Amino acid sequence: MSAPAPEPAAASSGLNAAYIFKKSLISALVALVLFSLMIGIRTEAGPTGQLVYWTRFGDLALMVAGVFGGSILIELLRRWWGPVTVTRVVPASVQTGLALARRAIAPLLLIFTVLVPVIFYDQRYILDLGILVLTYVMLGWGLNVVVGLAGLLDLGYVAFYAVGAYSYALLATNFGLSFWICLPLAGILAALWGVMLGFPVLRLRGDYLAIVTLAFGEIIRLVIINWQSLTGGPNGVSGIPRPTLFGIPLTPGDNGLAAKLGIEFSPTHRIVFLFYLILGLALLTNWVTIRLRRLPIGRAWEALREDEVACRALGINTTTTKLTAFATGAMFGGFAGAFFATRQGFISPESFTFQESALVLAIVVLGGMGSQLGVALAALTMIGGFELFRGLDQYRMLVFGFAMVLLMIWRPRGLIGHRAPTVFLKHSHAISSDLVKEGHG
Amino acid sequence: MSSDSILSVDRLTMRFGGIIAVNDLSFAAERRKITALIGPNGAGKTTVFNCITGFYRASSGTMRLTHDSGKQIQLERLNDFRISKQAKVARTFQNIRLFPGMTALENLMVAQHNALMLASGLTFLGLIGAPSWRSAENRAIDQARLWLDRIGLLERADDAAGNLPYGDQRRLEIARAMCTEPALLCLDEPAAGLNTRESAALSELLFSIRADHGASILLIEHDMSVVMQISDHVVVMDYGMKIAEGSPQDVRDDPKVIAAYLGADEQEAIAVMESGT
Numbered sequence: 001m002s003a004p005a006p007e008p009a010a011a012s013s014g015l016n017a018a019y020i021f022k023k024s025l026i027s028a029l030v031a032l033v034l035f036s037l038m039i040g041i042r043t044e045a046g047p048t049g050q051l052v053y054w055t056r057f058g059d060l061a062l063m064v065a066g067v068f069g070g071s072i073l074i075e076l077l078r079r080w081w082g083p084v085t086v087t088r089v090v091p092a093s094v095q096t097g098l099a100l101a102r103r104a105i106a107p108l109l110l111i112f113t114v115l116v117p118v119i120f121y122d123q124r125y126i127l128d129l130g131i132l133v134l135t136y137v138m139l140g141w142g143l144n145v146v147v148g149l150a151g152l153l154d155l156g157y158v159a160f161y162a163v164g165a166y167s168y169a170l171l172a173t174n175f176g177l178s179f180w181i182c183l184p185l186a187g188i189l190a191a192l193w194g195v196m197l198g199f200p201v202l203r204l205r206g207d208y209l210a211i212v213t214l215a216f217g218e219i220i221r222l223v224i225i226n227w228q229s230l231t232g233g234p235n236g237v238s239g240i241p242r243p244t245l246f247g248i249p250l251t252p253g254d255n256g257l258a259a260k261l262g263i264e265f266s267p268t269h270r271i272v273f274l275f276y277l278i279l280g281l282a283l284l285t286n287w288v289t290i291r292l293r294r295l296p297i298g299r300a301w302e303a304l305r306e307d308e309v310a311c312r313a314l315g316i317n318t319t320t321t322k323l324t325a326f327a328t329g330a331m332f333g334g335f336a337g338a339f340f341a342t343r344q345g346f347i348s349p350e351s352f353t354f355q356e357s358a359l360v361l362a363i364v365v366l367g368g369m370g371s372q373l374g375v376a377l378a379a380l381t382m383i384g385g386f387e388l389f390r391g392l393d394q395y396r397m398l399v400f401g402f403a404m405v406l407l408m409i410w411r412p413r414g415l416i417g418h419r420a421p422t423v424f425l426k427h428s429h430a431i432s433s434d435l436v437k438e439g440h441g
Numbered sequence: 442m443s444s445d446s447i448l449s450v451d452r453l454t455m456r457f458g459g460i461i462a463v464n465d466l467s468f469a470a471e472r473r474k475i476t477a478l479i480g481p482n483g484a485g486k487t488t489v490f491n492c493i494t495g496f497y498r499a500s501s502g503t504m505r506l507t508h509d510s511g512k513q514i515q516l517e518r519l520n521d522f523r524i525s526k527q528a529k530v531a532r533t534f535q536n537i538r539l540f541p542g543m544t545a546l547e548n549l550m551v552a553q554h555n556a557l558m559l560a561s562g563l564t565f566l567g568l569i570g571a572p573s574w575r576s577a578e579n580r581a582i583d584q585a586r587l588w589l590d591r592i593g594l595l596e597r598a599d600d601a602a603g604n605l606p607y608g609d610q611r612r613l614e615i616a617r618a619m620c621t622e623p624a625l626l627c628l629d630e631p632a633a634g635l636n637t638r639e640s641a642a643l644s645e646l647l648f649s650i651r652a653d654h655g656a657s658i659l660l661i662e663h664d665m666s667v668v669m670q671i672s673d674h675v676v677v678m679d680y681g682m683k684i685a686e687g688s689p690q691d692v693r694d695d696p697k698v699i700a701a702y703l704g705a706d707e708q709e710a711i712a713v714m715e716s717g718t
Contacts (some may be wrong), residue, residue: 023651084636088464114476134507148459175500226630260486279445282508282528288568291567291568292564292568295561295564295567296551296553296554296557296561296564296567297556297558297561297564297569298546298549299543299550299551299554300551300554300558301544302540302542302547303540303543303554305545306540306541306542307538307539307540309538310534310538310539310540311522311551312495312521312525313494313496313525313531313532313534313538313618314494314522314525314531314551314554314617314618314621315522315523315524315525315526315554315621316554316555317522317524317526318521344653374683402708419542421544421546421547421599422546422547422550422597423546423547423550423582423590424544424546425546425582425586425595425598425599426598426599428599429599431478431542431543431544431601432601435541435542435601435603436541436606437541437542438541
């Protein structure tokens with residue numbers, strides 16, 4: 001299909017136009033058959049109970065035309081950005097330009113993120129949204145270790161988020177421990193729960209693993225709801241202490257940070273502090289994950305995703321490899337949970353429903369499994385984009401779902417579909433997503 | 442049974458329900474020799490391999506591995522990854538099982554997992570970038586580079602393994618197995634799907650592995666020309682049992698082997714065996 005010389009290219013584009021036209025025509029025909037009864041004829045019960053019907057051929061024509069035009073548009077877009085097997089209509093020079101631009105995305109995004117509190121200092125809404133996005137970026141990066149690198153489908157990730165949040169909330173309210181002591185404790189406790197989940201599911205793969213992790217997420221939530229004496233049940237835990245800057249509280253009082261620095265107190269200080277706190281935690285997750293990928297354990301995770309049998313033949317202990325993946329992912333989930341608790345000041349089981357797990361998993365899948373930048377972009381799209389459509393009221397979900405479907409058509413392996421090698425001799429070539437396996441479990 | 446055998450299989454039996462895949466099989470693989478396990482399709486060769494490499498648990502029988510140091514290991518008592526890690530038995534697969542989404546170099550790095558895991562202080566030293574870890578990593582890369590050079594894939598080190606031509610993938614899988622520094626290398630049909638030139642290169646590679654690394658090789662093979670050319674000892678199986686054993690020359694002339702391979706048509710059998718030399 002691909003044609004290097006100019007003349008065949010023109011010929012094949014002519015051929016492509018005919019092909020696209022034919023394909024769209026077929027879609028329009030199918031739409032006509034379906035919609036002629038669904039939209040073309042409207043039936044209703046009349047005033048005396050008899051059947052009343054009238055035709056709506058105008059609407060029908062509009063719908064069919066919409067399908068025809070839409071499928072031409074989708075096919076053109078597919079050829080613009082589609083998977084590798086589809087002929088590219090974009091010229092090579094534009095493609096190399098795009099590749100260069102792509103390399104600049106990550107540093108630019110990071111610089112912009114660092115500057116967000118400076119640029120939007122007096123816009124509380126944007127800062128709150130930024131904190132929310134960064135929380136999901138961190139959760140996405142944490143889950144990416146389990147799903148993206150080790151290829152283990154985990155539908156109960158929110159359980160570790162909950163363990164982290166409740167660990168901090170209970171340790172801080174009952175024992176008065178500070179955030180900076182509780183943060184590592186929350187991570188360790190979540191990692192322990194990750195290992196506890198890991199043991200029973202080691203032999204499971206694919207759908208079975210997904211079901212058990214889903215159940216695990218629900219069990220944690222139900223235990224939190226029902227263990228009233230410890231967790232407060234559905235009422236949650238309130239009065240969770242706010243984080244301090246190494247012991248200096250961000251309060252208006254005399255010993256607050258503002259008084260010590262000699263500046264006027266503003267509630268925004270705390271928001272900005274929280275913003276940089278979650279940014280730091282997220283970057284720590286990212287740094288550790290990038291480091292781990294280049295260590296034997298990370299390579300073993302990826303090898304496990306590629307072929308578990310071959311791993312065993314090479315003497316890799318698949319049991320501990322899977323457990324470390326679960327524990328590492330859970331630990332980052334626990335950190336994010338502790339942050340969530342300190343930001344909200346109040347937590348209840350309602351914050352840890354399956355929907356959260358699904359959202360984080362969607363971020364990882366949409367971002368391109370295993371890609372750190374992809375996950376960050378996906379979190380921005382999912383959380384930020386969802387807020388963007390707030391003005392559309394009841395159509396918000398519809399527009400959002402439509403956008404997701406379109407994205408999955410263009411980039412079935414996520415926003416960043418290719419894999420970067422962890423070690424190279426001469427040049428690091430990105431590996432096409434067609435070769436990278438998703439894992440069996 | 443020779444006293445200097447690296448692997449001695451004694452009365453190995455493997456049953457799957459009512460089917461007896463391997464029946465009372467005994468043979469030995471000699472140290473620093475190439476032993477071939479041949480037989481018609483369905484004779485149970487791969488099952489023997491799966492028992493030796495711990496993918497199946499043998500129904501009965503013993504498999505004793507003797508390292509150069511004199512240390513003896515009963516393979517039937519170990520399972521899956523421990524066979525490779527502790528007993529130092531590496532294997533390849535009939536249908537190639539590389540990590541297709543990882544580069545050729547990464548494939549060889551994964552093979553050195555256990556050594557690198559120790560060097561990285563179970564990840565903690567590696568995470569802080571300790572100098573001891575860095576030098577261990579560089580040594581591992583050099584080792585991988587050496588093997589890539591030997592199999593002629595140095596130029597393609599940074600290409601995804603799944604993108605390599607079939608013959609290269611076969612050789613890369615052997616190199617990956619060798620990167621685990623095995624005492625016994627088990628190859629499941631290494632010449633399957635290779636052309637004449639590629640199988641000649643394969644024979645050369647196997648000879649050099651035996652000569653330079655002191656590894657003993659046990660291989661399953663259908664390509665008689667490869668078997669006749671490189672093996673020191675041949676074990677012939679049919680219906681799960683050993684029907685003949687000996688030097689390639691002896692086996693080739695054994696009427697039982699000829700009958701097993703080509704049934705009644707002995708004339709054709711002889712023709713195939715002749716072409717093998």
